[in-house]
Amino acid sequence: MNAPVSGHVVGLEQREGEVFDLGYRHYDGPRGGRGKAFMAVYDDGIRSVLGLGRGVAAKMMCGIFGLLVLGPAIFIISVAGFMSSFGGETDEIPLPKHEDYYVLTFIILLLFAAIVGPALLSPDKRNSVLSLYAVRPLKSLDYAIARWLAFFTFAMAFTIVPQALLYLSFVLSDDSPLGYIKDHGRDLWAIFAIGLILAAFMTSLAMAAASLTSRRAFASAGVIAFVFITAAIGGFGGEILTSDQDREEHGAVGNYGDEEVQAPDGDAAHYIHLLILPDTMIDGVSRWTFGDRAHFPVSPWYSAMTIAAVIAGAFGITVFRYRKFGG
Amino acid sequence: MAALLSARNITKVYEDTVALQDVTLDVEQGMTGLLGANGAGKSTLMTLFLGIIQATSGDFQVFGEDGGDPIQAHRLIGYSPEYECLPPNVSAAEFTTHMARVSGLPRTEARSRATDVLRHVGLDEERYRPMGTYSTGMKQRAKLAQAIVHDPQLVLLDEPTAGLDPAGRQEMLELIAQTSSEFGISMLISSHLMGDIERTCERIIVLEAGGVVEQGDVSGYTTxxxxxxxxxxxxxxxxxxxxxxxxxxxxxxxxxxxxxxxxxxxxxxxxxxxxxxxxxxxxxxxxxxxxxxxxxxxxx
The missing domain is CATH 3.30.70 (Alpha-Beta Plaits)
Structure with missing residues (x-):
């Protein structure tokens, strides 16, 4: 048998300074292991969200959502700037503050997660690309977590950057910028903390939905459906369980105006209301983080636990689905 | 010299089907053909060696090491499955670079190797086009490119000529044979077409209904x-x-x-x-x- 010489036969010699066709060459450099493979999948996830190396539609998607989440911040900053340039007091007009911001962008963030997020997992499954990852030096879970973190990076940017811009504009437009930072130092860590929670919420929902189906559209619909169906259960449940006394005092569940209200123990209506995840997220967790607890009937700890449970459950689904390639 | 792949009494049973039965074989350096009809167990054998599926019983070795932890072996193995496995909205340049990086190559090296390998397989002009627009022949070449981009020692190609017309098949086989002989990359090629194996391989393993019926040098059979x-x-x-x-x-x-x-x-x-x-x-x-x-x- 005329087997080729073992090891690597040099077919084409590479000389320094050559720029023309070298064809196939042997590679003798370093070969990374799982860590490098993990980073490569993460980087590819970032490129995928940005649409790099992909078509025009993929490139536009990220840009459009980026503009949409930044839009309100740009608007607020512009209006405040316009007012102050005419010598008006910006405090006089009710411009949204940090704690109001996610009221404006939560639905955009949710749509971003639903539409763009599944692109990081579902198509690889649908197009059998996973079988190529299965023969690379990484484990199935490395792949899934690298993808999860790639989307999480964008989710963090989309939640934090607009708020940070807002904060910067508040600092710069204040008569005493340093004084503003001193007085509002808490806002900074709140921006970071809520960014982290909201990003984890969006990412875990999108990735869990994507891990359950190889069709992107189903995953997108799944994310939206999950939020709406749980909200419907929370809403109807709240209506059914609301006591007459409660209704007389406060009207419908959740309509608490500016009063600081804590639910009396055992008031089931308020707890089932936690299933309205956007309310729980925005009014329960987000406002609480910014030190404003006037808008939610139950203790913020219950809101935080509800969101944590959703994040943990959804993350668990993703981990389970990617415990092994082809599993 | 130790075999690149070796299987000893491998049996693989799916719920009610025996995919491989008591398979014992060695894959040595050079070009080896895995011949068998559809359902003979070719793909099962390949995915088993790659560590994607587990054998029901038996032992196998990859590069002389027990096949239990495939991560290490995967750095020096390339694989192209029988079915389509390319993301349609991604360009070949992007994808091949990415696969090189996942195999552990540094970023700049991955990019330049992807360019070289795509040129080697004849996809130079089309490398920035989304792969969904490729013809079957071009897809087979792109699949080969991602399998060799990290300069592996052994490449497993499952039906690399599937869907090609006779001329396209001939070109693909020549490319594979040239890649193997010029660069010393050993290959295991599965096919249900004996002509494919006869023309390109030095050794042959014939599978039938999950068992090995023949294995040896091709020259021994074509006397x-x-x-x-x-x-x-x-x-x-x-x-x-x-x-x-x-x-x-x-x-x-x-x-x-x-x-x-x-x-x-x-x-x-x-x-x-x-x-x-x-x-x-x-x-x-x-x-x-x-x-x-x-x-x-x-x-x-």
């Missing part, structure tokens, strides 16, 4: 036989009739006459008959046994 083959352009019937009259047993196979164990006297008679009948002889040679013959033989 000359005692059968004399005479191919004619015209006048084959006249020659056949004349030879039968003179007591020489002939069988007709297409445009050829086959004569078993022809003696010197027989050869003289054959020469005379051809002259007498004026038939147009195209070729006269001892018949070479082909891999088709192995398939015609009942499995033992």
């Amino acid at each position: 000359d036989t005692e059968t004399l083959a005479l191919e004619f352009d015209e006048g084959i019937e006249a020659v056949a009739a004349a030879l039968t009259n003179k007591g020489i047993a002939v069988t007709t196979e297409g445009r050829a006459l086959l004569i078993e164990e022809a003696s010197q006297d027989d050869l003289d008679t054959i020469r005379d008959v051809i002259v007498e009948t004026g038939a147009l002889l195209h070729r006269l040679a001892p018949r070479t046994q082909t891999l088709s013959d192995i398939f015609r033989r009942p499995a033992s």
Whole structure:
């Protein structure tokens, strides 16, 4: 048998300074292991969200959502700037503050997660690309977590950057910028903390939905459906369980105006209301983080636990689905 | 020298189907063909060696190491599955670079190797196009590119000529054979087409219904036989009739006459008959046994 010489036969010699066709060459450099493979999948996830190396539609998607989440911040900053340039007091007009911001962008963030997020997992499954990852030096879970973190990076940017811009504009437009930072130092860590929670919420929902189906559209619909169906259960449940006394005092569940209200123990209506995840997220967790607890009937700890449970459950689904390639 | 891949008494059972039964084989350096009909267990064997699925029983080794933890071995293995596995909205340049990086190559090296490999497989011009727009032949080349971009020692190609026309198949096989021989990359190629294996491989493993029925050097199977083959352009019937009259047993196979164990006297008679009948002889040679013959033989 005329087997080729073992090891690597040099077919084409590479000389320094050559720029023309070298064809196939042997590679003798370093070969990374799982860590490098993990980073490569993460980087590819970032490129995928940005649409790099992909078509025009993929490139536009990220840009459009980026503009949409930044839009309100740009608007607020512009209006405040316009007012102050005419010598008006910006405090006089009710411009949204940090704690109001996610009221404006939560639905955009949710749509971003639903539409763009599944692109990081579902198509690889649908197009059998996973079988190529299965023969690379990484484990199935490395792949899934690298993808999860790639989307999480964008989710963090989309939640934090607009708020940070807002904060910067508040600092710069204040008569005493340093004084503003001193007085509002808490806002900074709140921006970071809520960014982290909201990003984890969006990412875990999108990735869990994507891990359950190889069709992107189903995953997108799944994310939206999950939020709406749980909200419907929370809403109807709240209506059914609301006591007459409660209704007389406060009207419908959740309509608490500016009063600081804590639910009396055992008031089931308020707890089932936690299933309205956007309310729980925005009014329960987000406002609480910014030190404003006037808008939610139950203790913020219950809101935080509800969101944590959703994040943990959804993350668990993703981990389970990617415990092994082809599993 | 240790075999690159070796299997000892491997059995793989899916719920109610036996995919592989007591398979023992070695894959050595060079080009090895894995021949078998659809469902013979070729893909199962490959995915088992790659660590994607687990054997029900038996042992196997990859690069001389037990196949338990495939991560290490994966750095030096390339694989192209039978089915489509390329993301349609991604360009070949992007994807091949990415796969090189996942195999552990540094970023700049991955990019330059992807460019070189895509040129090597003939996708130079089209490398920035989304792969969903590629023809079947181009997809097969892109699949080969991602399998060799990290310069592996062993590449497993599952039906690399699937869906190609004869000319495309020939080109693909030449590319694979050239890649293997010029750069010393060992290959295990599965096919249900014996012609593919015969033309490109040095060794062959024949699978049938989950078991190995043959394994050895291709040259061992394609030796000359005692059968004399005479191919004619015209006048084959006249020659056949004349030879039968003179007591020489002939069988007709297409445009050829086959004569078993022809003696010197027989050869003289054959020469005379051809002259007498004026038939147009195209070729006269001892018949070479082909891999088709192995398939015609009942499995033992």
